[in-house]
Amino acid sequence: MNIVDRQLPDKKSKNEVSLSAYTLLFSELIQYNQRKVTHIKELERRLADIGYSVGVRLLEYIAWKDKGDKYLKRETNTVRFLQFIAVTVWKLLFGKAATLERSMDKKEQFMITEDSTLVDKFISVPKDMQGLNCASLVGGLVEGLLDAAEFPARVSTHSVSVDTQKTPRTVILIEFNASVLAREQKYSL
């Protein structure tokens, strides 16, 4: 029987993929895109677009597969959905949860922060490309998830240097469209 058709050996490893295999593939993806662009922002945009198409499909997959026989209830409240992303989706994808924060001054702004992103783990950005953050893939993924769940938002990925660690922390900034907040207020969800 073809190795591709065989079951994965372990029940636990059915949801797991080798980190090394993923990182090498991601590395090639970045190199391929790098050849086609001229600015850092364009490269980030391309990675985000790839993440977007993953995110859109991911929501369907999680809603179907995560609960087994029962379907996942569709979330209509923004904060609860963001918590779903930061905890459940993150755990499914990366094995750990991220922290969700709400901005003090702007009500439609939220942040998902992680001390170190798994996708980025082995990548060191050279000094002449300082602005690049390869976790833009994950930012795009979040944007895809939000769009698929009817919470249109602007999502951007940033890295913030902190004193407690040598590598910068990744922050995914989410700004919901005014329509989302208006809808929440109107139906008091």
Added chain:
Amino acid sequence: KMSEGNFTSPLYSIFIINKSGGLIFHKDLVQRKVRLTSNSYLQIAGVFHGMYAITSQLAPTKEVSSGIKTLEADCMKLYCFQSVTGTKFIVTTEPNRNDVEINEFLSQLYSLYANYVLKNPFYDLEQPIHNCDKFQINLNSLIENMFSVSL
């Protein structure tokens, strides 16, 4: 090359040589009495690469032999680990060092190289390791943890 004296670190220097004999990484952990230019380091690496190949041919065994694994001198001891891909990891230490510990260090170094250099999309294969910050950071932690040296 190096005169005797008390050095702050039991580990003197680290070299990584690619499969064609070019030096791709080099780190000195102690001050040398004689300063070497970067060209000298390249030459040293090339010579060692050649010596390694010669010794593996000279071995009086029927099967394929490995090249130089350890080299002992009055003032230092040199350990070399060649991976299956032909990349050599070389470490010079103070004399009378524990072999097992250093070989363990070499395999950890290999693992760091495989993770933070080879998986980095911005690193060109077989070229000198310039911009791999995470490799440097993790290498420093490894040295600090294994040999209680502060870098």
